[in-house]
Amino acid sequence: MTEDQSQTRAGFAAIIGAPNAGKSTLVNRLAGSKVSIVTQKVQTTRFPVRGIAMHGDAQIVLVDTPGIFNPRRRLDRAMVASAWGGADDADVVVHLVDAASHIASETKDGTAADRRGAEDTETIIKALTAAGKQVILALNKIDGMRRDTLLALAQKLDATGAYSEVFMISAATGDGVDDLKARLAAAMPEGPWMYPEDQAADVPMRVLAAEITREKVYLRVHEELPYSAAVETTAFDDRADGSARIEQTIYVERDSQRPIVLGKGGQTLKWIGQKAREDLTEILGRPVHLFLTVKVDPKWQDSRALYAQFGLDYDA
Template sequence: MTTRAGFVALIGEPNAGKSTLLNRMVGAKVSIVTHKVQTTRARIRGVAIEGESQIVFVDTPGLFRPRRRLDRAMVAAAWGGAADADIIVLLVEAHRGITAGVEVILERLEEVAKGHRVALAINKIDRVDRPVLLGLAEDLNSRFPFVETFMISAEKGYGVDDLKAWLAHELPEGPWLYPEDQIADLPLRMIAAEMTREKLTLRLHQELPYQLTVETENWEERDDGSVRIDQVVYVARDGHKGIILGKKGETIKTIGQLAREEISRFLERKVHLFLTVKVRPNWLDEAERYSEMGLDFSDGNS
């Protein structure tokens, strides 16, 4: 039996549904999903098996107009992930159509996608009527030579199996790149940190989630099969620390409990989670923080 394996880059605007689609394809939660934009920072790879094919997904940060160093590094990582992939899938939200952001992505695809097959996935199809959907598909295909177009709802699962089957068939022949039981190539320490960051992002408001990062400082396997995890939440200002801690520490306590439960479900064992909040005014300009997130610090300079 011939095996196939390769990399698939999911690209699109923030909130287009890339992380939701990745998690559904892989069948486990490897990329954090929130209602806030710019949640995905690292190029998280999820590994899905379809028949004799192994599909390695590169879940890139959403493409947007960068303002800060972190933004620039995220956008560079997204385009880098696309350039390195065997197949690129552009996600466009059905109800938003061709936004200014999608226009920019289509223009950039012309240069980045040379020699790549690019498929179009129109997501959230349950939000619009069929004539609107068909018109959008026609318009997008007139602007770029997509090899295939898929109508999907990543959240509800519509059309996802068709997309997955097509990707499996289109990947190059070759041996699998990862062990069969591996679903992501991120270290567990980073996955755990991302899960905690998701809880912080959902709980906090306005700009604060983009001013913080979470790192797993210590990971201790215990004799009883449980694991002790110590994590640090880095924030840029003293005021942010107070918000995260909350009145009498209630906010951080709730976040820690929710994160512990989720990490425990993911690892399928008992977790002892300890969170500390530290103020690091310049963490957004520290090379070390970027390497923790899988981003290239130098990409933020341009």
């Protein structure tokens, strides 16, 4: 502890939003470190990731929740329950909205994904107003957008009564993020810091390692492989030479998906392993020996062990 505890502040800030609103990018930007995976796939965050951001005498513990949407499968229900749970336990909540996508959803140029995002945003607003909650609205991905268009969207959403204030940001470039960070810091209650000043995340290393590898899987095979893969860290050992030996299993649902992950001559799996190892080496600050296995398990989404690994409620 480097400061008098009576002068410090610490608390939780939850980032909620529709899938692909940019929540993970925002958490990474606020924390200044890679603590949440970011891919072009929606629904890649399956459990709340606690990033830790410092601002003056305040420590902000960031909860990056799974995207809130209308659940259909068991895993979907667990993810949505996790998201609302993260919001309920926080000192302040930020509702992140993809401004560009939301505006596009109302035009003929809008895609099905734009319209789904707008519908999910409406679902969140209805839930907030029904609960009598007011949260901070952050309009994201404002790059290159006309100011009058943004102001009109802000006024429309603010009129729902779900928001106490509005910020306009770009999580990708950092525009406006410092102002939002200062606001979150001011909302933290007085008290001692929960973590060392130089710690960027509160995620079990086995879980973070699995998430990083899963990110690489989606980056490489996002076209061929839908949401049918999971990664489990089956072994994480510290070696005498200071390096880490990590064993992981990549689960897919069908036999036809295994060759997709392996690639011709194993080249795809080799790329996934190499990129994951590079990230893990940087995060751990030591050499990493990573060993990947691909297994077919049609029922991996019903595995209680995997739900437990990610802190999700199997019975949600």
